[in-house]
Amino acid sequence: MTIKDAIYQLEDLIKDRESFCQRDDFDDIFLQDIEACKMGIKALKKISSVGKWKAENTRPKSPVFVCSLCGKKAYDRPYGSAKHMMNKKNCKLKYCPNCGARMEGME
Numbered sequence: 001m002t003i004k005d006a007i008y009q010l011e012d013l014i015k016d017r018e019s020f021c022q023r024d025d026f027d028d029i030f031l032q033d034i035e036a037c038k039m040g041i042k043a044l045k046k047i048s049s050v051g052k053w054k055a056e057n058t059r060p061k062s063p064v065f066v067c068s069l070c071g072k073k074a075y076d077r078p079y080g081s082a083k084h085m086m087n088k089k090n091c092k093l094k095y096c097p098n099c100g101a102r103m104e105g106m107e
């Protein structure tokens, strides 16, 4: 089963649980099932999303990279450090520090 299949199954489960909510013996437990499925879908989408870095050359000696998914900036070195972790054309951060997405190379 792929992540895409799992998301489809969870969406189907949500529809199933929602149909229970129309019944006379309605129970809060169905709403909790729906909430759990929604959280699962969100987590699966997050771990399966892959972003790319885009270089932004506003600081010539210390390149800034922009995440293609969240649009937020990441820097090439920790604040206060003089050591560059990457060059202008290649961001080595494997995960976006802002949205947590897995990153695969440059755009």
Ligand SMILES: [Zn+2]
Pocket: 051, 067, 068, 069, 070, 071, 072, 096, 097, 098, 099, 100, 101
């Ligand atoms: Zn991001």
